[in-house]
Amino acid sequence: MMGKMREYTKGILYFLIVAFVALMVVEWGADYSGWSQRRQFVVGKVNGEEIDLELFNQAFRNARFSEEQRSGKNLTEEQLNSLRNQVWEQLVQRILLKKEIEKLNIQVTSEDVANYVRNGLYQQYQDNPNFQSDGKFDPKKVDEALADEANRQILLTMEAQAREELPYVKLQSLIYTSLFVTEQEIRDEFKQQNLKAKIEYLTVPLAAFADRKPETGEEEIRKYYEKNKEDFKNLEMRQLNYVYFSIVPTAADSAKIYHRAEEIKAQALAGKDFNALADAESEDPSAASNHGDLGYFERKDMVAEFSEAAFAAQPGEIVGPVKTNFGLHVIKVADKKTEDGVEKVRASHVLLKFEASANTLDEAQRQSGLFAETAREEGFAVAADQLKVEIKQTTEFANNKIGQIPGIGKIESALMWAFGSEKEAISDVYYTPQGYYIFQVANIKPEGYKPFEEVKEICQNRIDLEKRKAMAREYAEKFAGRVKAGENFQAIAQSDPDRILQADTTDYFGMNIFVPRIGRAPAITASAFNLPLNQPSGVLETERGCYFIKVKDRNQFDEEAFSSQREAIRNRLLQQKSRTVFTQWYEKLKEQAEIEDNRYRFFRG
Structure with missing residues (x-):
């Protein structure tokens, strides 16, 4: 039981908390105590609280190591820049949330901690056979495990972490106090995902009027400009x-790196242990744990230059330096094999990055x-x-x-x-x-408004477009009576003396996607899912022209399927709302904060 408890400890604490809090506490490994003792190099301030260089760099190194371990690749310069900004934002966020907790006087009791850990374990072990009786989850078995003296240290660790997390969980609960999802929202989401319709349409394409030049005078254009002046505002x-x-790196810097790579290769060829060389010389972050050993890999697993060199070498051969976008590699091939028709190589490497001296x-x-x-x-x-x-x-x-x-x-x-x-x-x-x-x-x-003469042509084009839309609508209205009377769309189109009308039928489409052969057309989509079958619509205006439609087929709302998906949809909508509410709340909090960013003064990553 103790082993099972230890095995599952890692993920237990985070079942209630959103990712942003867990990420800051667990991933960055930031220590926020004793900042006043480390003020010599201040990277920034958040509402007067300082972030020093030591803290920032430690958080960045932790994040970089985690990401490179996860991906198995060195991060590019662009990715490193992005990661630096993420770390900065996480540290800023952590301080702002901590100060909000202090402001709201959020307290955590021993009872809160005990309940949080216990409920987390209950949820974590629901399907674990070690905590079941007669095939059903038995909370007493979890309680017994918690009471076992052999698990005491594990329990103390969980409680300490829970005590750190709970203030943020409580803050989150306050932010989400009034959050709920209505039954109608759940039904609408189900419709969005599941209902499909197929329509027949008759259209007056706007393109048919493209060569018609409406009469638009100077005064009309100027009036449009004045009425829509905000559209032409300059920031x-x-x-x-x-x-x-x-x-x-200069040419001299690169030459030194090449020279060092050749020296490492020479030492390896002279018999020096390759793993020891990787430990001492490699700039690949993973070398600290794998001693340069990359294990078995396929050609596609590595960049082309690396794979080409490794797969061309024989077991025991040392090759390089090989240049890739990561730097210079000295490679030792340990073994080759073929599995399921796929050639694989096992190799170790020493990486030297191209960096300025x-x-x-x-x-x-x-x-x-x-x-x-x-x-x-x-x-x-x-x-x-x-x-x-x-x-x-x-x-x-x-x-x-x-x-x-x-x-x-x-x-x-x-x-x-x-x-x-x-x-x-x-x-x-x-x-x-x-x-x-x-x-x-x-x-x-x-800041100001663009002068009339600068935007005159834009204004005229907009006016002309609206006039062409009016032409298309007027043309469509001439056929509205025949459409309403139920006449066949194809017959109406074929009888058009100007050959402007077009009739066609779409494939099936959903409520949240473009209408096939028409594009984004909210008015058509709304009608397609609300009109009775085969009842023609009135004139529907879109950016591409005017349309009449008839719904040829539409699946019905499936109450049984809705019932089975209802809870999952509710949870998904609740999560979406939670993210939106938190983002809006946090952005407002951040806007009101005094944040001083001094990284540029001395930060070198």
Whole structure:
């Protein structure tokens, strides 16, 4: 029993809690105690609470190790950038939630902890035969296991983790207090997923009027512009000058890495234990646990360059260095075999990544710092001239939530600086994995409306489109009487002297997908699932033209199937609502918070 209890411990605590809390506590492994002792390097602040460099880097290393262990691959630079941002967001979120718990004075009692652990175990062991009597779950057996002194340490561990989690569970419960799903919502969702219809249609395509030029005067266009002026609003825009000091590996850096790889290969060929070399030299995170041994793999499991070298070698052969997008590999092939007609190789490797040397990094940092200092004292252009660096310029851009600067990428803190600074202001040095940037505000275009002359053609095209839609509707109305009388759609289309009308029948389609051969047409979809069979509709307007429809076939609402799916649908809708409610609540909480992000000042990943 003790062994079974230990085996199932890992997943028990999280059965009630949403993933964001479990991820922050378990995956990042963040220690939030004793921050006041680690203030020398402050990465950021959240409502006055500091996130120091040690904490941030530890959380990032934990996350990176977990992700690379999960995928079995080294993360690309883009993935590492994304992961850094995820870690930052998780740390910010954790602090904000912790402060909200303190603000609401959420308390956890010993009884809360005991019930939480016990209920979690009950749910976890429902189908475990070790906790059943006469084929049914027996909660007494769980209680007996909890009372067993042999399981005491396991229980204490679970209780400690539960005590950490429960405040967040209680906060979550408060957020979701008024959350519910109505019976009608469940039925509507079932319909969306299960009902299908097939329709016959008669259409007046808008394209038939494409060559007709409506008469639209200057005054009419100007009135449209004034009425719809908000459509032509310009956001505040910025344009930046910038200089860039690269920290990508130089040719000399790459040559040193190649030289080191050749040295490692020579040591392996001389008889040095390959696993020991991997332990000492490999920059593959998995080497810490597998000593460089990749196990058996197929050709498709590895990047092409690696597979080509490994499968061409013989058992015992050492090959390389092999260059891939991960770096340089020295490979030792241990064995080859064929399973179910598939060739496999077992190999170990030592990975050396292409990274800039300390000298390259230091020189880029020194040069960028010197430029920033000179630029503030003597001007941006003067500094560029003295240090012989090129001044580049972005296109105009608006503020955006993702922190994107055109031509450069995502630097959220630099974007915030740009929209909080005056023209010709000079920034601090911003670090990215590609290098150091210093910016100057080159131009500011204030918020306002685009002038009439600039959007006149757009306004005219919109007016003309509405007039063509009116033409299509007017043309369709000429046939409305015949449609209402039940006349055959094909016959009506064939009798059209202008050959504009078209008739056809769709395949079956659902409520939440495009209508075949028509596209997205909410009015048609709504009619298809509400009209009686074979009863013609009135004129239905879409972006592609005007339609009459008749429902040829539609399956009925299946009460028995609905009953069997009802609870699953309810739970799914509840989860969707929960995610939406939490996201909205958290975004509001975050907007009201004072968040200072200083990662760019010293973070090198």
